[in-house]
Amino acid sequence: MRIAVAEEEAFLRTLNAGLLVLDEEISKAKKAGKSNLSGESSFLLHDTYGFPVDLTFEIAEEQGLSLDREEFNVLMNVQRQRAKDDAKMKRSGNADLSVYGEFRALGSTKFTGYEELVTSAKVVGLIRDGAVVSSIKQGDVAEVILDETSFYAESGGQDSDSGFIFAEGLSLEVLDVQKPVKGLVSHSVTVRSGEVGVGSKVSAQVSADWRLGAAQAHSATHVMHAALRQVLGPSALQSGSYNKPGYMRLDFSWNESLSQSSITEIEEVANLAIRQDLAVQAEFMSVEEAKASGAIALFGETYDELVRVIQIGGPWSRELCGGTHVSRSSQVGLVSILGEASVGSGSRRLEALVGFEAFQALSAEAQIVGQILESLKVPKHELAAKVRQTLEQLKKAEKKLAGLALESFRSKIPAVIKSVKTVGKFDFLHYSAGEDFSVDQVREMATGLSQALESKASIVAVTALVDSKIALIVATSSKARELGISSGNLVKVASGILGGGGGGKDNIAQGGGPxxxxxxxxIAAIEKELNS
Structure with missing residues (x-):
């Protein structure tokens, strides 16, 4: 009873502290004439004070302010990823595997996540900073071992589940879920409130939204693999994958880049399979039975005697898989391929957005297209031709402007070379062209100035700001080269100081840096070289 009272008092103190901060943030927003409370403010309240975001929303609304939930969600995702990475680093860097072996000896972790998202469980072990502890409290980042869990541990290309572990007065946010040793599941958590000890009864609760997204992405990976093999042939076998809510990538064996028409066809086949509402079925069987059924297994993977086979649309897609999936292909919603690239010799990678994230991306692209259509004043079916025409006109205009700029510069050469100064045995000229020039134009300038000074032992350095970086062209006369000066050497010296690189021939070289x-x-370094 005393523990419950103490936890309630601690929560009330947190609530009061959060209310004071929220009042200040609301006051600042009103004084600034804002109509909304920033996501940064609500994130600070949640992350530092454990203040519920829904309560922040209600109070802000009462004060006539809206809440920037999009910014809040972005900050939360960044924080979760940072904490997740930190938890992984601590586990891999500090925890002796023998620690996990001690808990594994108590029995394997029962996974209930295929049937349910919420599981009643008992805490059988706690690890903090690589050492076994009897309890963890608010603010701790630790690992929790349960006797059973509904949380999917990262494996088979699928990212781990997200959610919370609850008990009365206790809230643990699950950052990561792994299998440090075979048969054991470890939950990396941050203690949002309360304290928990070994033997405590808890409720493991997977985020329903996260699991739906994860299941969509994993099923989409299987659909994409089947579509890939249908279009390219059976030799296009998966060699690896990664999926999480809204995103999937698939590595596969193939010796050349895919044409745009092939990518489009693969995408169409995948989305047609989704629209057909194919049944997604899971069945446990022996490895021999699975192989006899035509199920695809990843090369190099080791499997237990009893394996789980996922099939979508019967034999169309049949793979060994322990991941979570939708029950019908239509639940995937949509797949939109982002692109295709090489990931090594004989291996390619497809990346795609899945479900609502795919819709959001396509919707954003449609808005952009709409804006372009409005600006160009053409119907949609003429857009591609109009864009090509506009780009051609732009190139011609840029070429004409470049020609005019160079003509204007050539007329200034007699005045520019008056700035030549003597450095050691040489005549040295540095000309700063400013901005709005290409590297080719800078080279033309350097060539023109060098030709004007060809009768002397001269060195010309022309610099310009191109794409927010310094572009440098150095040109030398034949007399300067006879005295041992190389444009390439001078460019290397100067470019190193600019944080970049470069090189070229003795007569002209190119470099620069950011x-x-x-x-x-x-420029002083070039002069020093000329004086040496």
């Missing part, structure tokens, strides 16, 4: 603040130092 550090625009070091331009004077780079």
């Amino acid at each position: 550090d625009t603040s070091k331009l004077k130092d780079a």
